[in-house]
Amino acid sequence: MQNGAQDLGLTGYALTPGRQRSWWLRDALAQDPGQDCPPLNQDVKADVVIVGGGFTGLWTAYHLHEHNPNLGIVVLEQDICGGGPSGRNGGFASGWWDELHGLVKLYGRDGAVQAARAISRSIDSIGTFCEINDIDAWYRKAGYMYAVTADAHEKSCAEMVELAREMGGDKELYALSADEVRKRCASPAFRNGAFMADGAQVQPARLARGLRRVVLSRGVTIHENTPVSRLDGTTAVTPAGRVEAKDAVLAVNAWGIGWPQLNRGLVAWSSYIVLTAPAPEKLREIGWTGGELITDFRTSLRYFRTTPDGRIAFGGGGGRARRTVDEMFTSDSRAVAETAAGFRLMFPGWAEVPIEDAWGGPIDVSATHLPTFGHAGNANVYYAAGYTGNGVAPTHLAGQVLADMITGADTDNVRLPMVNARPMAFPPEPFRSWGAAVVRRAMIEKETAEENGRKPGFIAAQLARTPRRMGYFLGPD
């Protein structure tokens, strides 16, 4: 990897993924380290205990407090709030108009539109929340552009646009000509594409830490560095104390693969981001000054965005699936190199701009590519999971739904079709993680070949299609 690292222009922290917190979180902590939230060291009682201090847990705490300021709410986080994917992601708060295909299959046309509109409202609410609470999370709603980069993606692009049109979402998602794509961002790899109006960029760790500050100011108790080993009913058990509560929430994202309540519906895959040095003049050269979020059509997805100081943050699927959330999700130099290679391919004019940072994290892949929210077995244990790498906006909605369910509020949120929808199950272990790892590599191999104008190998092409053949909404057709 060392030679490769030089060729790819990796420098600084990009050479040591995992040894430090993400660039986003380091920036957020430098701006405001926040008050101390020491580990739990005694037995306590609460109305609601929330396991996990990422967006899902914190939004749930926030919305619970909005319902009833007198509720005793305790959040237990094994690391620090935002230390997981909520402080590591690409910061794409994006809509679901590009998910209509799966949504319609699962919930019908009305349910699909209802769900997409609910996510649209969440994107706007995140912006309003930041404004009202004085959180400088770089929120900028400039939309989301899809760029076609290979022949194989032309059909997916056309079908996505046509379905949105049929469903009355032609203002929300529409086609872009090659010229229109180039005007927004002139990469030689891009052809035509599509544009989704529902797309806002955020600095995710600033949002997570801001959310932490707000819920703390409202009297929510947070214990960081407090791993929960299990729930006994609705009592959370930690190394030095228990929280006995009336209701419990599992907001553990990909760590759900280790929880019996959640594990059949989830596979954990890694995703990595590389970050360039600032080069605002280069952004001006390629015309990418509008703040659009951009992705290609690979099912092993590449996603990229800019920062206010003129960097590109470029993400890609790491291609690993594991049985536990271990250091491969944060310290995988091969995944960093693959992501960096994707960046160099799409932005050859940036060859002289070094890549200064890189980090990764786990994503909680569901078989439908969409999350579900609701009861996790026990009537008083709730969960939200299966975001499949698209949780920034949906976690806001999940927090609202769970808070409504817990407080018994009769709202439109609790009638959304993904509430208490049964997650589609994956095969049991060891087939699940082994199969996921093999298929993920095959997808990357197939899509990389297509992108380079090569015919993918027969075996990779067949393996990559396996999830669709098994009825999952994952991978290429």
Ligand SMILES: Cc1cc2nc3c(=O)[nH]c(=O)nc-3n(C[C@H](O)[C@H](O)[C@H](O)COP(=O)(O)OP(=O)(O)OC[C@H]3O[C@@H](n4cnc5c(N)ncnc54)[C@H](O)[C@@H]3O)c2cc1C
């Ligand atoms: C590299 C990367 C890029 C991504 N990019 C995007 C993007 O651009 N847009 C998008 O929408 N989504 C993206 N995602 C996904 C998004 O980050 C997640 O869907 C979202 O953050 C989920 O929030 P969460 O609170 O459910 O999970 P998390 O942020 O993972 O929070 C769960 C928390 O639970 C804690 N926890 C786990 N087990 C325990 C336990 N036993 N006891 C106590 N605490 C525990 C963890 O430490 C963690 O902090 C990306 C993910 C990654 C990894």
